[in-house]
Amino acid sequence: MRKSPKEHISEAEWEVMRVVWANQPVDSKTIITILDEKLTWKPSTVKTLLKRLVDKQFLMTEKNGRGYLYHANYLEKNIIDDNIEELLSRVCDKDEAYLVQSMIKHAKLSKLDLRFLIDQLKKDIDEAPEEITCQCLPGQCTCRHH
Numbered sequence: 001m002r003k004s005p006k007e008h009i010s011e012a013e014w015e016v017m018r019v020v021w022a023n024q025p026v027d028s029k030t031i032i033t034i035l036d037e038k039l040t041w042k043p044s045t046v047k048t049l050l051k052r053l054v055d056k057q058f059l060m061t062e063k064n065g066r067g068y069l070y071h072a073n074y075l076e077k078n079i080i081d082d083n084i085e086e087l088l089s090r091v092c093d094k095d096e097a098y099l100v101q102s103m104i105k106h107a108k109l110s111k112l113d114l115r116f117l118i119d120q121l122k123k124d125i126d127e128a129p130e131e132i133t134c135q136c137l138p139g140q141c142t143c144r145h146h
Contacts, residue, residue: 020070031050094134
């Protein structure tokens with residue numbers, strides 16, 4: 001599997017990818033059936049999304065009789081990491097902590113998840129700087145550091 005994609009996927013494409021990641025290799029009929037429980041998409045919509053994902057190289061196909069089986073070219077965790085890095089790159093460095101705090105506040109976390117976060121924070125605290133400096137262009141953010 002490749003490490004990182006060159007393109008981005010839409011929310012609709014993400015729905016299809018979640019089914020592929022959970023069931024690969026998987027045919028379009030199965031994807032349509034699973035998504036039908038959540039969305040009111042026509043089969044042609046799902047097939048269009050599959051074609052787009054193949055064109056963008058998020059999916060690869062394997063001939064299976066008259067149809068295809070779909071496999072992901074990327075691990076879900078790699079796509080999540082890429083999306084987080086992109087989101088962090090869009091905010092002022094001084095606002096990254098707020099972004100992380102907000103994600104923790106809104107995420108459904110188990111006690112095990114929270115213990116992991118606490119342990120990670122304890123490990124990171126000695127290496128953390130006293131203050132984060134703004135790297136934005138003057139007039140680009142609200143921290144007024146410039």
